Amino acid sequence: MTDLLTVLQGRLEKVLGKKVARIHEALGELTLVVRSEDYLEVAKTLRDEPSLGFEQLIDLCGVDYSDYDNATWEGPRFAVVSHLLSVQHNWRLRLRVFAPEDGYPLVASVTPIWNSANWFEREAFDLFGILFDGHDDLRRILTDYGFIGHPFRKDFxxxxxxxxxxxxxxxxxxxxxxxxxxxxxxxxxxxxxxxxA
Incomplete structure (x- = not known):
């Protein structure tokens, strides 16, 4: 792990404390996993805490883990992964939250924190069926309105x-x-x- 990632990990553990479910390094970035009940509060802290300063949400996507690792995955099926950027500190963070229920995947919307999440959350809803509590315009964005199902689910x-x-x-x-x-x-x-020839 690089010195920059070590510093970031230390700051995350200090500021977030018990709200950190897990932190690990993958592909040169840290992945912070939080519980769904802490997701919105952690997102606000990541943006507003000066020692972290993640002012930009670059991407947000849904993930279906039902066939992950040759279908040996035993955790929750759906997750939302956000990619955050701190320009002032020059570091990135991958934030992952799992939806607690597979049959009704629901997590909090982060559009009040980063308005760039608006279309990304609509896309995750459209393609995976993940619902975002607090999103004020959650409707399909890539498929037509009469489309049945969610095409990025592994069972589609x-x-x-x-x-x-x-x-x-x-x-x-x-x-x-x-x-x-x-x-x-x-x-x-x-x-x-x-x-x-």
């Missing part, structure tokens, strides 16, 4: 549930069950003597 069918097409007789877009026929894809064989 690869071919989807319905498809849409334009019907020239009815002069409108219609939805119908998926009509994709399964096929076997045979790879082309590239022979060295004709390669690049």
């Amino acid at each position: 069918p690869v071919s989807g549930n319905v498809e849409m097409r334009y019907d020239p007789e009815q002069k409108r877009v219609i939805y119908q069950p998926v009509t994709i026929e399964t096929r076997e894809v045979t790879p082309r064989v590239i022979r060295e003597e004709s390669y690049g």
Whole structure:
């Protein structure tokens, strides 16, 4: 671990205390895991505490752990991961919170803290079905309003549930069950003597 990450870890442990569920290093950044009941308060502290100063939320995404680690994962299924940046201290932090219920994944919205989270939270709702308590406009952002399900969930069918097409007789877009026929894809064989010719 670099000196900068060691300093950051020390500050996080000092300021947040028992609100830290876990801290570990991955890919040159620290990952801070917090409980869902502490998520909003920790986010405010990360932004407002001068010794931390995470003034920017760069990204927020949902994660479905149901098939993680060859389906041996035994923790909660859904998590929200935020990537934070402190320009004044020149460090980054990955903040992870797990939704306590798999059937109704709900975590607090951080849009009052970082307004850049608005569309990111809508995307996580649309693609994973994660709900954000306190978000004032939680609606689909990438799929259409009639879309059924959440396509980034691991149990979502690869071919989807319905498809849409334009019907020239009815002069409108219609939805119908998926009509994709399964096929076997045979790879082309590239022979060295004709390669690049």
